[in-house]
Amino acid sequence: MSTQMEITYTFNAPRELVFKAFTESQHLRNWWGPKGWDFQVAKADFQPGGVFHYSQKPADGGDIMWVKFEYSEIVTSEKIVYTSFFSDEEGNVVRAPFDANWPLKTLNTLTFIEDKGKTTLTTIIVPVSPTEEEYKTFFSSREIVQDGFSGTYDQLAEYLKI
Known part of the structure; x- marks a missing residue:
C-alpha cells in the first residue's frame, strides 16, 4: 500500500505567480x-x-474549523514543505472535527514546475506517525482529499485569471 497521496494540477499561469498565491495571505484569502x-x-x-x-466556516453556518501549517522548507518559486493539522483558536493540535481517526498531522510537499508559461503543481501528502487506524482512515479518504484539493485548485485557477 502506498504511504502517500499525490495530487497534480496544472495552472495556466507562470510559476512565480502561482507560488505567490500560496505564500501571500492577500492572495490566499481569495481562493x-x-x-x-x-x-x-x-x-x-x-x-x-x-x-x-x-x-x-461553512456557508451553512456550521462550526468554525481552525487549521495550522508549520513551514519547514520554502524554496522561492519551487517548493513549499509544511506540516498541517487541525487546531484550536490558540493553535494547539486537536482532532479533525469530521473524523476522530484522521491523522493528527500530515506532511505536505508542494513542488512548482513551469513549462511554456504553465505551472504544474505536485502536492504530496503523508500522514505523520499515524496509528494503524489513522493510516486506514487517511487512505480510505483518498477520493475526498483529492476532490477537496482539486476543488481548491480550481478556485485558484479561476482567481489567477483575474
Missing part, C-alpha cells in the same frame, strides 16, 4: 479552502519555522 466558506487569517508567516493559522 483557499472549500468553495463558499468564510476564511479568516489569524497569522501568516511564510518562512521556514513560520506558521499559517486560519479559520474556515
